[in-house]
Amino acid sequence: MTVLSILDGYRDADLAKKLQSRINRLSEKIGRNILIMHVCGSHEWTITHHGVRSLLPENVEVRAGPGCPVCVTPTADIDAAVELALDGKTALTYGDMSRAKGSKQSLAEAKTLGGDVRVVYSVHDAVKIAKSRPEKEFVFFAVGFETTAPATAYEILQGPPSNLRFLTCYRYVPSAVEAVSRSPDLRVDAFINAGHASTITGMRAYKPCFDECHKPMVFSGFEPLDVLISVAMILRQICDNEPKMENEYTRSVTWDGNLKAQETMWKAFDLREGYWRGVATIPNSALDLKAEFSQLDAREHYGLAAEPASEGFVKNARCADVIVGKIDPPECPLYMKECTPASPLGPTMVSSEGTCKIWADHRIISTMRCRA
């Protein structure tokens, strides 16, 4: 049996029904409303695509928190990338990032105004493109979480070509989970932690947060049964009144994480305070280039001023509340009215990891859920 055929088992409908029945019984025993927050766009996709919410009892809600890197990338950084692209440099970035609007334009719009913008699949593509055109200046707009940062760290340590600079906006998920767990106006009962970000950091990175909030935390994989098993694990912990850090995604997540990737990442980046668009400025949440690599830093090289943190969402849009997980997309007055995937007004409708885009792609127009 190969790994790929084992993974088919994580979509087994019979097992899903049995899990559902176990989840129902546990939730009846608990007898109150439970809010579980996940912090990963890929989890939101699995949950929505496979209809996982329709399998859950009325008193158990799984909601998306800040798990979309494009959504939390500050407006000021998008503006800086746009400005560089319009000023003769070539901006290289991921497809989703190119479509997210800054205070005026997105990178894709800057391209229509004559800016040079190219979409890449990985940082390695950026290195290859820069090497092939030594006479041009390139800026890699590097967004993502710790899942993506080690790859960029690897290229930085390899010594990238001198005509390539990095505008880094990497964010570190454990600090965001800590911020959400401290939020006074979000009553989260438990967390489903991001399987691939935790593959890098390991469960260990969440220990301080768990020790402080003492809420169930399950590290989950991305197949539909992974999520159902994680919900069952959380409800069992709540039932037994024994919150723990539990690993559902044992095929990838370990306590220590990927030490080789961590070593690479911490050689290139330092943890500093960082602004998460729509969320807050969070301590120890930005992976910034170490001072010794300042010659590769686009901010240093082009003298980009540090802009004050601003949300920059359009009027009446509730992007911020969707990003934090205070509301579901249909509670925003613009959702699927003025704001659609064809003409998105906010980043959550742009990115394939944005909650609004995922819900819209799955034709979820309204929710009938009543909140306690």
Next chain:
Amino acid sequence: MCLAFPGRVLSIDGDFAKVDFGEGTAREGINVSLVEVKPGQYVLVHAGYAIQVMDEKEAQKTLSYWREILAYEQPSGPLGR
């Protein structure tokens, strides 16, 4: 953004590997420098870089554990309750 796909490493040349993602899709140039991997093992690949060597036994174990504890569970009806 944090999507990752499992695939089997076919061959390795320095920091790069050829990886078989199943269903006839094999890609060269997957960077494996962030993991310790040998040909034949499975890796999770994120944006062109392997981020973990997958544990085949663990993948089996989780499923069979849950199959076992839910063996006598009566499935819910088609409408979910």
